[in-house]
Amino acid sequence: MGRGALRLATIAVLVFLYVPIGIIALYAFNANRAQTWPITKYTTDWFAAALDNEGVRAAFGLSLTVAFWAMATALVLGSLAALAVHRYRFFGRDALSFALILPIALPGIVTAIALNSSVHALDVQFGTLTIVVGHATFCVVVVYNNVVARLRRTSASIEEASMDLGADTWQTFRYVTFPVIRTALLAGGMLAFALSFDEIIVTQFTAGTQETIPIWILNHLHQPNQRSIVNVVALFLILLSTLPVYLANRLTTDTSSGAAGRL
Numbered sequence: 001m002g003r004g005a006l007r008l009a010t011i012a013v014l015v016f017l018y019v020p021i022g023i024i025a026l027y028a029f030n031a032n033r034a035q036t037w038p039i040t041k042y043t044t045d046w047f048a049a050a051l052d053n054e055g056v057r058a059a060f061g062l063s064l065t066v067a068f069w070a071m072a073t074a075l076v077l078g079s080l081a082a083l084a085v086h087r088y089r090f091f092g093r094d095a096l097s098f099a100l101i102l103p104i105a106l107p108g109i110v111t112a113i114a115l116n117s118s119v120h121a122l123d124v125q126f127g128t129l130t131i132v133v134g135h136a137t138f139c140v141v142v143v144y145n146n147v148v149a150r151l152r153r154t155s156a157s158i159e160e161a162s163m164d165l166g167a168d169t170w171q172t173f174r175y176v177t178f179p180v181i182r183t184a185l186l187a188g189g190m191l192a193f194a195l196s197f198d199e200i201i202v203t204q205f206t207a208g209t210q211e212t213i214p215i216w217i218l219n220h221l222h223q224p225n226q227r228s229i230v231n232v233v234a235l236f237l238i239l240l241s242t243l244p245v246y247l248a249n250r251l252t253t254d255t256s257s258g259a260a261g262r263l
Helices: 003-027 045-052 054-087 093-105 108-121 128-152 157-164 169-197 201-206 213-220 224-262
Strands: none
Touching: 003 224, 045 054, 045 224, 054 093, 054 128, 054 169, 054 213, 093 128, 108 128, 108 201, 128 169, 128 201, 157 169, 169 224, 201 213, 213 224
């Protein structure tokens, strides 16, 4: 395949991926409540209406809270699991590694039903805690994959050298291991935050009566008087989800380039 054909294919893929997003962005400025095309008049009034909407503010606050705690949980559990799997050789190590990455490969509806059944069986009240636990099941995978990949690219001899020079386990982790995995933790945490912030399937089965931003959008999508505000909220959601993904990509790219340069 020639270079020109590859360029056309790349452009076609980008158009396929981003034209629908662009249309949503344009509809956020549509002065008409009805989504008619082409747009004849533009306005920014819907942005003020979205900011004044109490339901939007509450859902946004809940999404931020859930995403933060899911990210924090994933950072702790995912990094500990990565260190254990990478450092030690034990029976069932490969099976454990597979079990850790399996949740992100399972259909979301299966995970959601399993979590919902577990919450009912334990007689736990649905709320913020159950949403955080549900989101952490797949956020842990992102952090684990990032950290274990970084550890596999790092020689174990640097930790051994630290121990030989008299450093204890904590000092070795603080001054040797942590600086090595720091950017992997940041990238994994940002990706986990983004995944949690816009998750809807698992949230539907673990939120009870609470509304995160994606659930608010779904609940108001087919209400004609709310459709314009929904478009504005969707635009905000796109922008807020893009930022951590972009930063995570820059972190991993810069780190890989730096490592290649050192080699």
